Amino acid sequence: MAYEIRREDLEPLLLGGAFFGSGGGGTIESARHLAAHFVAGDYYPADTVKVVSVDEATEGAAVMVAYLGAPEAINQATYPIGPVTAVQNVAARLASQSTKLAYVMPPESGALGFTVAVLVAAKLGLAIIDADGAGRAVPSLPMLTFAAAEIDPRPAFLVSQGGLSVELDVTPRAGSNGGPTHQRDVSAIVEQMMRPVVADPEFGQFGGLAMWVMTPADIGRATPIRGTLTRALELGRAVQAGQIGTVPEMTRYLKEHCGLAARAISEPGELVSAEVDTAGGFDVGKIRIRSGSHTYTVIYQNESLLVWDSQRAHPVVLSPDSVAYYVGGEGQSIYSNGDLVQSDGSLNPDIGKRPVTLIAWRAEAEISKPGLNLDSFVQLLNSLGYLGPYVPLDKLASIHRGDAS
Structure with a gap:
């Protein structure tokens, strides 16, 4: 059932996300640094975000959004400028195709993954889907269920904190989206292309990533691991309450x-x-x-x-x-x-x-x-x-x- 996440929910959410992240998924430090600036005002139009279940995500397309890169580098970010710009690029592309972007999806369970998804949704007036691609944090894109479900990774935008945008487009060998084998290969290829990009001085070891656009029909088959954001939030609350x-x-x-x-x-x-x-x-x-x-x-x-x-x-x-x-x-x-x-x-x-x-x-x-x-x-x-x-x-x-x- 849909519910709202508020500013005070970010601390328990990031704590729970960190526990389920298997040591990764971004640092608590970086997630807290971003969460500290989540205030309705000049940057964020609101300080609440709607969370919906997979079954409730029927009003438009969804896209996965994340920071990609080294945790130590991401710790310096104050606002999720790269991820926000990457999602805006996806929204503009979809709008040109008469498709509405309604949801964002975290890539994985983790302090930063959940926090970034919430903040991007708040900035752009979108909802966040209560699911992710692994139920833990992972080092590479082919480890996520979006890749296994063969969701087309195009468009895929990687944006630096300074606003430099790179679109990664691996053209299929045949047909408009390529066959199943191509889609399995392409997530690994996109990963291999992205790592040198974030290592460039312009990116400084991290960037905002938006890829894997999903229609409502795609969302269900791409996200068999569900309820993970709520799971993290509730565990974080239990820890905070001394339970x-x-x-x-x-x-x-x-x-x-x-x-x-x-x-x-x-x-x-x-x-x-x-x-x-x-x-x-x-x-x-x-x-x-x-x-x-x-x-x-x-x-x-x-x-x-x-x-x-x-x-x-x-x-x-x-x-x-x-x-x-x-x-x-x-x-x-x-x-x-x-x-x-x-x-x-x-x-x-x-x-x-x-x-x-x-x-x-x-x-x-x-x-x-x-x-x-x-x-x-x-x-x-x-x-x-x-x-x-x-x-x-x-x-x-x-x-x-x-x-x-």
């Missing part, structure tokens, strides 16, 4: 309210080191947590993709399964990779010696079944040094117990 203050309370909430069989895959430990390098629009690195004789290493490319335990002969989490940090003690409990690691590569001093626990859960079925989405995750895991197949979280746990059946 979730421990790891057991978090895993219990996820089971009872989200239907997720989440569990702690590490003992509480201390954040001990980090490595990070920013290149091509990605923050790539490792975060290590030490607990007794165990050292847990989270390997990420913006998003957490792989977790090793020094006492195990195999990974303990493989993407697309999700893993989140839960920080105990006084203060904020949810952090993304970009919030844990500072721009100089040092650890966030706000964490100190507070206990850090890794909580993991299985990916949504739609992105973990054989096909483009899962293939894209496995290819990325291969590039990070894991050369085996995807093994779901519960089966990894069975291997650890000595029962691989």
Whole structure:
């Protein structure tokens, strides 16, 4: 059922989005920086946004909107100028074809993804659809359900914060939209074209992206993962209200309210080191947590993709399964990779010696079944040094117990 998001809802929304973002989806810092300026006035005509379900999105076309690039670079943005301009370009193109743009869609679950979609909708008088393309954050476009559904990626606009607009147009080999094979290939090609663009000095490692225009008929088949914005908002509210203050309370909430069989895959430990390098629009690195004789290493490319335990002969989490940090003690409990690691590569001093626990859960079925989405995750895991197949979280746990059946 439709409802409104108000300015005061952005903090719980971005907190919940960060938790479900599997370490990525933009930083809490960047999302808060943008949210702080969400006030009705010169830039935003209103400070409320309508949220609709997939089934309610019948009044026009929708487009996915996002920031693309390195979290550290995006932290500097005050207003979502690039994403707004990209959506305006799409709206103008559709208007020339007598089609109305009525909705925006976040690409993924994440603090920044949800916040940007809300702010763009507020700026342009659009509604936001309560769904996304993965139910977690992802490093590349072919990992999203929009790509797997073979939605035509044209038009696709990438716009810098300074207003430089680039349209990416991969012409089909045959027909007006190309065949299914072409559409599966083209999302990867567009991704490969975009990364060098955002790395250009004019873009400064990030830009606003609008692509995957969907008719009401397309919206349903492209978004099997639904209710994710509401899920994040409600979890963030529960955290703010003090209903979730421990790891057991978090895993219990996820089971009872989200239907997720989440569990702690590490003992509480201390954040001990980090490595990070920013290149091509990605923050790539490792975060290590030490607990007794165990050292847990989270390997990420913006998003957490792989977790090793020094006492195990195999990974303990493989993407697309999700893993989140839960920080105990006084203060904020949810952090993304970009919030844990500072721009100089040092650890966030706000964490100190507070206990850090890794909580993991299985990916949504739609992105973990054989096909483009899962293939894209496995290819990325291969590039990070894991050369085996995807093994779901519960089966990894069975291997650890000595029962691989």
